Amino acid sequence: MTKTIYLDTSATTPLDKSVFNEMEPYFSEEYGNAGSMHNKGLIAAQALNRSRDRVSRILNCFPKEIIFTGSGTESINMALKGVAEKYKDKGKHIISTTIEHHAVLDTLDFLKEQGFEITLVEVEPNGIVDPNKIKEAIRKDTILVSVMYANNEIGTIQPIKEISKITEEKGILLHTDACQAGNSESLDVESLGVDLLSLNGSKIYGPKGIGCLYRKSSVSLSPLIHGGGQEFGLRSGTENIPAIVGFAKALEMSQKNKEDYTTRLSQLRDYLIEKLLEIPDSFLNGDKEKRVPNNVNITFLNAEGESILLMLTEEGICASTGSACTSKSLDPSHVILALGRPYEVAHGSMRFTLSKDTTKEDLEKVIALMPSIIKKLRGMSPVILSLNEVKNV
Amino acid sequence: MYDIESKQGGWFYSQTVKDHFFEPKNFVKTQEEAKEIAQASDGVGIEGSPACGDVMKMWIKVKDNKIADCKWQTFGCASAIAATSMFSVMVTESGGLLIDEALKIKPQNIVDRLDGLPARKFHCSVLADKAFREAVNDYYKKTNQFDKIDETKIKVVDKILNITDKDIEEAALHGVKTLDELQKRTKIGAQDKNCLPEAEELLRYYNEKHFSGK
Incomplete structure (x- = not known):
């Protein structure tokens, strides 16, 4: 059996052993409901409060500004739908970008059906949004701007601080999807200047099925899930202690290890990029510098992503691709397309x-x-596009 | 339709698909070889588009009206490679099929021989029969057998996913009545929504053609 080399941590990370050790007592020993009045309940409530404190210290906010949810996607849904519902009398315009995760884009599609107007600002060819373009998109009736912190496909880091200066000045709420930023970027909400920030556990070596939404205390939200009133009445359901x-x-x-993580991984990342770009007719997607330290996204022209992926899988290497062939909808990566590159580029992109x-x-x-895989696939390909044909269309 | 996906509940290929993906039969290994084969072939056909993610090129050699050889190149996913490989085996096995027999091979026959394909892969990756028909027409043209050229033009409606009017007719015959059902079945318009009005019109036409007055 070949050893598995897992290079798909933007899909999900393994659960860290020390994280598991802290969780373990709360399954079968301390199983109480944090809402109960007895000892078992008290222990659960203490664990809940302690966890909220810990998270709030990292985010530099008040504990009551932390809402635990079931995933990053749920946090995002709560932020966007919750704000839209509460502020719709103020305005019905929301701004976001073309490279957001589907959790944002599909939620905005839903809001559009509810009568909201959505502007998706295009990113620059390096996969980073120009804050000025956000500024230009702002209207009198804009209530919310949502920009991801780090992109999940091409790893580009967005200028959240610059954007927050604009939204603050205009009195518009700012949400950031920080699900891919937790391992390397600062999550200090004060210094970022955001009003809402979404995180999840499964990208930071934590458990799946857990996320959190930071919500500045001055921001009103309508609840996504109604019921027993847990999480300040915003997210009912027995807490998943x-x-x-x-x-x-x-x-x-x-967050404690983010400097070491960044130093070590950015070196490895740059090494992998450098070596893979030695394969002819290949290029990096996304900015070379302003990207999370663990992301490599390269297009190999005239080789199709799913085929590359399966050949790597056979050798025990786990990666992912922007090719349409691996997506359920048969859509190629909207992120690669948003860089202004044609379909062909998305089909051959590997992350x-x-x-x-x-x-x-x-x-x-x-x-x-990789060179032999690409060579084999290119040898059998009737398509022979050159870099000039696709790079800057 | 035999759908692997629904049986295994995931994103899996059959062992036969994997075998033909990792060890394709009759494929062209290099661009140099492609040039040599082009010189020696009796007919060539190409189908698909790089934007869609699947392109097939096929060369045939004909002897005594039989397919003596069938070589191919494919850009695309595993199912596209495996489907072309399987088709090339089907037309050349046991001494080669007669051209007319080979032309009768339908995508479903290829999929059956592959022990199934995920449903969503069906339309965009099984193009071998279409590339082959082109190659045969090319052969007839080159050998001045113009009367044999099959001019039945198959109209590609969704140019990105390669969904044709024949696919829409087939869907209608399987009881698809609405555009919504058609989209669920074929993924038509998933990338190019502009083709949807034409698709809807064709669906209505085929439903009337086959089911009106019954």
């Missing part, structure tokens, strides 16, 4: 996202395999 404990621990760990445990030896194996 083991996951909440695990989320707090995972967030603490990833390798390094983990905190990735070694140089792991990458050497990828580097050794």
Whole structure:
């Protein structure tokens, strides 16, 4: 059996052992409902409060500004729909970007059906949004701007601080989807200047099925899930204590280690980029500098992503692709298309996202395999596009 | 339709698809080889578009009205490669099929021989029969057998996913009545919404053609 080399951490990360250890007592021993009056309930409530405190210290906010949810997607839904519902009398215009995750884009589509007007600002060819273009898109009836912190496909880091200066000045709320930013970027909401920020556990070596939404205390939200009134009445349902404990621990760990993580992984990332770009007719998608330290996204022309992916899988390497062939909707990556590149570029794009445990030896194996895979697929391809034909259309 | 997906609940290929993907039969290994084969072939056909993500090119050699050889190149996903490989095996096995027999092979026959394909892969990746028909027409043209050229033009409606009027007719015959059902079945318009009005019109036409007055 070949050793698995997991280079798909933007899909999900493994659960860190020390995170699991902190969670473990809350499954079968301390199983209480945080809403109960007895001892078991009290222990659960203490764990809940402690976790909320821990998260709030990292985000530099008040504990009551942290709402635990079931995922990053849920946090995003709560932020966008919650604001839209509460502020619709003020205005019905929302601004976002073309490279957001589907959790944002599809929620905005839903809001559009409800009568909201959505402007998606296009990003620059390097995959970064120009804050001035956000500014230009603002109207009198704009109530919310939502821009992701780090992109999940091409890893580009968006200028949230610059954008928050604009939204603050105009008195418009700003949400950021920070799901891919937790391992390397600062999550200090004060310094970022955001009103809402979404996170999830499964991208930061924490458990799946847990996320959180930071909501500035001055921001009103309407609840997404009604019921017993948990999470300040915004997210009813018995609190998932083991996951909440695990989320707090995972967030603490990833934020504590973010400098070391960045130093080590950005070196490995740049090494992988450099070596893979030695393959002819290949290029990097997304800015070379302003990208999270674990993201490599490269297009290999005239080779199709799903085929590359399966050949890597056969060798024990897990990666992902922007090719339409692997998506349920048969849509190629909207992010690669948003860079102004044609369909062909999305079909041949491969994403390798390094983990905190990735070694140089792991990458050497990828580097050794890729040229022969690409050569084989290009040899059998009737399509022979050149770089000039597709790069800047 | 035999749909692997619904049986296994995931994104899986059959062992036969994997075999033909990792060890394709009759494929052209390099661009140099492609040039040599082009020189020696009796007919060539190409189908698909790079934007769609699947393109097939096929060369045939004909002897005594039989397919003596069938070589191909494919740009595309595993199912596209496997489907073309399987088709090339089907037309050349046991001494080669007669041209007319080979032309009767339908996408469904290829999929059956592959032990199934995920439903959403069906339309965009099984193009081998269409590339082959072109290659045969090319052969007839080159050998001055103009009366044999099949001019039945198949109209491609969704140019990105390669969904044709024949696919829409087939859907209608399977009881598809609304555009919504058609989109669920074929993914038509998933990338190019502009083709939807024409698709809807064709669906109505085929439903009237086959079912009106019954």
